[in-house]
Amino acid sequence: MNGAGSLLRTLTGAGVDVCFANPGTSEMHFVAALDGVPGMRAVLALFEGGATGAADGYARMTGRPAAVLLHLGPGLGNGLANLHNARRAGTPVVAVVGDHATTHAPLDAPLQSDIGAIAGAVSGWVRYSASAAEVGADAADAVAAAHRGQVATLVLPADVSWGDGGRVAPPAPVAPRPVADAGALRAAADALSSGEPAVLLIGGDALRADGLAAADRVAAATGARLLAETFPARLERGAGVAPVSRLAYLGDAARHQIGAARHVVLVGTRSPVTFFGYPGRDGDLVPDGCTVHPVVDGAGAAAAALEELADLLAPGRAARVAPAARPEPPTGALTPASAAAVVGALLPEHAIVVDEAITSGAGLPAATAGAPRHDWLTLTGGAIGYGLPAATGAAVACPDRPVWCLQADGSAMYTISALWTHAREGLDVTTVIYHNRAYAILRAELEQVGAAGGPASEALFGLDRPELDFTALARGMGVPAERATTADELAGALRRASAEPGPHLIEAMLPAPG
Template sequence: MNGAQALIRTLVAAGVDVCFANPGTSEMHFVAALDDVPEMRGVLTLFEGVATGAADGYARMAGRPAATLLHLGPGLGNGLANLHNARRGGAPVVNVVGDHARSHKRLDAPLESDIDALAGAVSAWVRRSLAPADVAADAAEAVAQAARGAVATLVLPADVSWEEGAEPADPVPVRPAPRVPEQVVADVAAALSSGEPAVLLLGGDVVACEEGLLAAGRVAAGTGARLMSETFPARMVRGAGLPDVAKVPYPPEMAMASLAGTAHLVLAGATAPVHFFGYPDVPGTPVPEGCTVHVLSAPGEDGVAAAQALATLAAPDAEPRLLEAARPELPTGDLDPRALAAVVGALLPEGAIVVDEALTSGVGLAELTSGAPRHDWLSLTGGAIGDGLPMSVGAAVACPDRPVIALQADGSAMYTVQALWTQAREQLDVTTIVCDNGSYAILEHELSRVGAQGDGERAGQLLHLGGPGLDFVALATGMGVPATRATTAEELADQVRAALAEPGPHLIDAVLPGRR
């Protein structure tokens, strides 16, 4: 068989059976080989950033890698932003990037570029298959590397893909996440028993499952430590019956206030918090001066087991305080971000997957959905906006029996709006609510926060989305997604109910102050 056939068979044997693709000439033998390996599901995207963002969302929900198929260096370049988000969130992704045939590379063809260098910016592992006999073993190693919570990129020259002489390879065993030493757990338990103010900061695997959250809740109940999570955890299980975990706020002033007075900051699956940007006369981290930072578990370690061991040692008889089932009342009148959040909280179905790229329109979302039925929450981990719509594609492919609700800011929606077409083509059960305030509101806040000065008018032209305004109903329907527009809380509630009741994708343009 040829290299492409061996590659795909090896990926499937290793558990990678979905490929989000935007192929070109160099990848045509991979495309043709899909007919020979029906176990691999190919999902076409109209932009590489959709393919990489979908692979990110898939990995977060499936707990295993999807593949992407990208065309040469420019195709990989188009997907880098959402690979950055995947890397920051520890999502396992396998990129297959086609390259020129080996004999053609030396001719410096127009699409020639340094693919290896581009891939290295976002990948923990990069390899170039140099012969058909190598490609299957390289693919198996790529899956094993990605399974550790990383982006792995395999560069596949076109002739390696089409030449015969390849055979599938067996999967490479994946080592389990390393356990945290008992002494580390004991040291953290001693710090928490000091009686000094402490925060248990959760992230990674600890917030992605019920077991980790309940163990952390026991520690909090038994020691008095406060529970908090990373600002943007990759995946967080939430809802009634789980501990209430507040996120470290995004604005620096609020983040510093949330940790003020903390003497011990314990990291469980999280990294020490830092502000997204540097600001004049503001420290780079919200961790207060004099606070001791303890690492219970680092990303990549078994944080759930560490949290359970800490609970047994520091709080053996404690019971976690759990959220009771509660929903906000449905609001009435004009829409604003808090009314939108109340509608979501009131109608959120059990088992939903919420993909959150609401950004500045997310006011009240955490509060008003905390007591809703159990659900998963996916966040924008790396700050590269435009991940929300693609992530909803990947989450829906990974969990076809669960409704996906994408809370999407209007400006960042336009980075990867092509994801709507893939939702329609695959008939994915995604309800997208566009938070339509007609501006890059987050940049309006940042303009003043960094102390930048200007006359206001010309700067405002770079932050406002009017002239012409964006018509999300027309954009969605033009790509095959049924769409409606809501200007009141009642309209939004009616449209959310209707969308959730009918299979397939839907979009609701929620018109907020600023646009009206």
């Protein structure tokens, strides 16, 4: 058995049975070995960022790693943005990066690069396989490392891949998730019950139904303000689930939410900061004189920690849940508000929503709060171009659930080729492109930093010269598509897409931002 065969058999034996791939010459023995390992599903992406984002979306929905196969350092570099998002989400991903044969590397061929240095920017674990005999054990260790909520990168030289002597390794032990220290729990309980203003900020697996119920019990019993991190990896929500508001993206709005808190208790998340630094403003969102109480970080068992807190502070109290409520389907002009109302009115039960709507999606949380129970995936690391690939992975992970990808126009173009994979795999993904013909977020940030713009800067924000045609782009990649110019048309298009299997795209024509 060669090294590639032992790698694949070890991965499938450890429960990694999907590989999102954009391979090249150095990975050809891995590709050939797929025919002998029918338990591994290989999904082709036309761009490395599509493959890495799909692995992220898959793992967010399954809780177990997907593999992603990339070609040398430049291929890894192309996939880096969505590996960054996976890292910030605490997503388990096994990245297999082919390298030149060890005998070829000293020749400094055109694609030679320092793969370890590139991988180190986003990976919690990096290893070079030195021989075919070691590949299986290396793969088992990579899977175990990924299960700790990180990107694990295994670099596979071509001669190690084709070399004989490969051995399949048994799954390596997976370390249990860290649990909250008793002292940290007690300190948090004391802070929350002190009578002083407090914020309970939650993330990680605390944003599933059980964790949300426990958090709501704590907040109701203590009067603490309950908030979720700004961009959750996966948030369960809708009718029957305890509701939670997310910490605002804009610093001033987030400061208003936190208010004059004397205590900020962190369960499954980091201490809050603004996304960027701005002239004359502090990026730390924790008020002066406020004490931060970390209970467990995003890699830990956050839901379990909240249940312990709830048992301490709110024994016997039931959680409040969101009532079933939908907006009436609107008519007339299509605006961000009416588009959100259409989504809230029609969102299917058990849907997975992948949200990269950016500024056009501001009204979506309120409009969908009482929709049937669903999952919401967001842009954890801020590296745009995540939505279409993550929807790919979520649909592969959950073929029995509808996936709605709510996608801004500018960021869609980063990874638009993911639509081809949607068509090729027959994935049940309905993509709504919010087409406002602008990078509207950049206009907002220009104002935030206090810079004075003019015609030259404005030219970098507009997407209207020439105007993009997403229906043509989608149809060219095999995805049925139509354009909606009113709220009624958007509702009709979503109903038609929901009634038919496979992928669809709806181009929602919104007013250009002023």
